[in-house]
Amino acid sequence: MGRVAAPHIITDDSALGGSVIERSLRFNDDDGDFLSRDFGSGGNRKKWTFSAWIKRNKLGAEQRIFGGDTNASHIFFASNDELTWDVAAPGSSASANLNTTQVFRDPLAWFHLVCAFDTDNSTADNRMRMYINGTEVTSFGTRTNPSSGYALNAINADGDRATHTIGRRTSAQGSDGMRFDGYMAEINFIDGQQYDPSFFGYIDSQTGLWRPKRYEGTYGTNGFHLEFKNNSSTSALGKDTSGNGHDFTAYNFSAGEELLTNGEFNSDSNWTKDSSWTISGGKASNGGGGQIYQTISVVSGRIYKMKAIMDFTSVSSIANTSIGFRDTGNSSFYAYQATFSNGSKTDFTPNTINEMSVTWTSSVTGNVRARCYSSDSGLSIDNWSVKEVTDCMLDTPSDRYATLNSVNGYSYNTTFANGNLFANIPASNTYGRAFGNIPIKSGKWYWEVYYNQAGGNGNYLYVGLQDPESGFYRAVRGSDGEQYPNTGGTAVRFATGDIINVAVDLDAGKWYIGRNGTYWYSGNPVAGTGFVHSDLISANASTPIDGLVPLFYNATSGATQQFSVNFGQQPLSYTPPTGYKTINSKNLPIHSPSVLKPQKHFNTVIYTGTGSSRIIESGFNPGLVWCKSRSVNGGQHFLSDSVRGVGKLMQAETNGAEYDAAGNGINANGAIWGGGVGVNGNGSTYVNWFWKAGGAAVSNSDGTITTSISANQEAGFSIISYTGNSTSGGTIGHGLGRTPKWFIVKSRSQNRGWNTYHVSIGNTKYIQLQQTHAAQTQSGWWNNTSPTSSVITLGNDGDVNNSSQNYICYAWSEIPGYSKFGSYTGNGSTNGFYVHLGFRPAWVMVKRYDGGGQGWNIFDNKRNTFNLVNKFLIANSANAEATGSALNLDFLSNGFKFRGTDGGSNASGSNYIYMAFAEQPGITPYDTQTNAR
Secondary structure (H helix, E strand, O other): OOOOOOOOOOEOOEOOOOOOOOOEEEEOOOOOOEEEEEOOOOOOOOEEEEEEEEEEOOOOOOEEEEEOOOOOOEEEEOOOOEEEEEEOOOOOOOOEEEEEEEEOOOOOOOEEEEEEEEOOOOOHHHOEEEEEOOEEOOOEEEEEOOOOOOOOOOOOOOHHHOEEEEOOEOHHHOOOEOOOOEEEEEEEEEEOOOOOHHHOEEEOOOOOOEEEOOOOOOOOOOOEEEOOOOOOOHHHOOOEOOOOOOOOEEEOOOOOOEOOOOOOOOOOOOOEEOOOEEEEOOEEEEOOOEEEEEEEEEOOOOEEEEEEEEEOOOOOOOOOEEEEEEOOOOOOEEEEEEOOOOOOOOOOOOOOEEEEEEEEEOOOOEEEEEEEEEOOOOOEEEEEEEEEOOOEEOOEOOEOEOOEOOOOOOOOOOEEEOOOOEEEEOOOOOOOEEEEOOOEOOOEEEEEEEEEEOOOOOOOEEEEEEOOOOOOEEEEEOOOOOEEOOOOOOOOOOOOOOEEEEEEEOOOOEEEEEEOOEEHHHOEOOOOEOOOEOOOOEOOOOOEOOOEEEEEEEOOOOOOEEEEEEOOOOOOOOOOOOOOEOOEHHHOOOOOOOOOOHHHOEEEEEEEOOOOOEEEEOOOOOOEEEEEEOOOOOOOEEEEEOOOOOOEEEEOOOOOOOEEOOOOEEEOOEEEEOOOHHHHOOOOEEEEEEEOOOOOOEEEOOOOEOEEEEEEOOOOEEEEEEEOOOOOOEEEEOOOOOOEEEEEEEEOOOOOOOEEEEOOOOOOEEEEOOOOOOOEEOOOOOOOOOOOOOEEEEOOOHHHHOOOOEEEEEEEEOOOOOEEEEEEEOOOOOOOOEEEOOOEEEEEEEEEOOOOOOOOEEEEOOOOOOOOEOEEEEOOOOOOOEEOHHHOEEEEOOEEEEOOOOOOOOOOOOEEEEEEEEEEOOOOOOOOOOOOO
16 A cells, blocks of 8 residues: 655654654563563454564574464464464464565664565455565565455454564464574554554665655554654563553563662662671762672573772772672572682772672572672772663664674684573584674774683684784683783683773774773783784785774683674673774774765666667666577677776677677666667566766876776776787776776777786786686786776787777775675585675675686576575676576575575685675664665
8 A cells, every 4th residue: 555755754853854763672582582462352353554674594494474363374484494474364374475485584784574464455366465674575575465354364363363562473273382592672563553564664865775764654453653762671671662551561672771789879778798798878888897788689581780889999908808699508609709819810990980890690580699798998889780781772774783794604613692602612613713893993992702601612702803804813711811923811701700891993003902991011002001902004014904893702622612702782891982983883993985875986777679679777877788598508798888988898708809789788877778679679588787987088088098987986986998018017097096996908909808906816816707717826917016096007919008009997995885806715515604794785796716617607686576585697798697506595685695505606715805885885874774675
């Protein structure tokens, strides 16, 4: 159902008119979290709409999103990660069904789901309508429409079948299970209306991203709105803010409410204390030699966080103070901070105010004491609190926080939980790793690591940072404080229950690591002294790092390492150093220039041929079009550009020279093609890839060879025409204003190859687009000289610089958030290598370069509009489009991940280069986030 478009209104919560989602709710399948409500009376069982924002964590399992009181009337993820929506009468099997062919395997970002139901709709396919990120799903593996007027749906049923659950199916609903693992936010259920996604979100005109907006209509009898922003208590998490009062009961969640009473010490009550302790003036003060405590109730397996401000300014020498969680028999601590030896370190400093924090994974269910003992006269305590770690998160579709990256192929055998904030690296997994999923490139950052389990054979958890591409990393080992690279250790170490503090100053190239609020090496992040390493800006003096991610790995095969991370989506244990920020999208600096809407600079267009001349529109005035038949074997790759002009074509799969094809090629609106079978044969299918250049060509004299160029500096693409001079070291200006990372040179007048430079192969090797061979050593092409921000250097070789011969060069520089050119090593697994791009890709080409026989495989977002991405064309082959499970991959919100084992993309130990352009930008000035696909 549509509605009349309303004027775009600027609201207080967004400059672009969208809604800011404040909080989400984390579901952990191990805890069995779910929300439940018995509506009592029934609603409209023929017409309703369900809307929710979702971020998945665990993949490959059946997981319920929302459903009624039956086994088979619900919306859920199937075990193959497809999305299924079944409709059934209470106690019956499904009578209607939608099952997507699309898979949902992106735990890095949020997506928006709308399921709209109306059995009175006269069009059968419109009775059940599903939308992802504002676009209707039309491809289903199975589709069974409900009969006209069907009114037996268990969703909105009444009587003894009126219970509805979110996040789990209970035994009362047929069988217990289907536990959801991930995050949900901004859930709306509209009773009595079938609405399209425009009621809940919108496409931002500047970026093309799908963004949330607040639903402003009525909700109907059983409608509800769950925002999860009331975290005053667990019972408040399921608060319905629609006005209907349909609150849901929250089971097994924690809101992080306060477990201590009178922790502000505003009265002399609620605490059991010895005579040495007095409560006055908002503090508990000790006269020496006694304890103060309060009894609280805990649950085994839950994580509890105790914090307090402990004032030792009147204590010049601390003798004996301990605080933490203690058994009710008062015989021993479960977890504590103390002045006596605690893992070779004392935790309090005299003559100052100490910020205390103890985090404990409870090993008991029942009562324990929050207790302090001190013989130090003059100590006072303020703001003492104990909270269970909350499931009410700041991580939302409006502000994405870093988590651990569960799709990173290097995290083999590592298991993740608790919203991808917990990792278990097993003892058998030597050098097993886990990574954060948001790279940081500049600025000051702070995060915390809770050491859940240090392992039985030593505390061999390394904590640090890594460049996901180069392998460069810096870390500190918890068993002895050893730094990597090895510059010696310290006497301190991590112990089970510790909070590890990490502060990173990328502007100064320094980082700091601490334990329970005290930094090692006498570190002071604010003053910039006592840092761990000072070389985080570059792996060496000349190679800049593209970004660093938090790194954790197990340095021994003899011990399991378990830890939890907090990048700021939950309350921190310690106050970050002044000027240091938590890692989330709103805190990331804006990198300029940025491409706000990639479709203005790169676009893929697919079409069916007509056999007569036509224009294929690109959406902008293009500089380069690359055309390939999808359905015709023997269909060549045709390239046409604005500098050579319409009617001048070359073929990527051959080394043939340029030839005339009157009336075919580049056009001001896209490309014009005749009726030829290679470009527009009647009934055949085609794809055109378009890049925007800089308009009319201009002369450029930056190099020793004068060039004619059309350069789009904003998107980093240039077309360069020149005549060779057979001089080693000859240079051509490219006009990009930044260093190209990928370029291709082709002779127009001779039968020569498509000679390709890629930054990951370097300036001493060559590789050709029309060939399957590996990268070969060759000094004659690039003169062993890397390109600069103004010129490309050529050798004295006929392929690139033959005297009096004409050449064309296509050059790309890397634009953060829009394009990326790098390399990776395959792992030969269906849990393949993950490549971080910093954007959601529209086009990816990969080539193995350390072995022959493998082609240049091309994937895009128009031939596969959803995951899996399994349709590929090969740049060096005239073969028709093919599919194959061995070449499967997923396009993710921030990169791509291989799901196949083919030698052309993911053979174990083999090395590959890639070239990628964005569908959705990773960097904009508007705090936007890419959508999960």
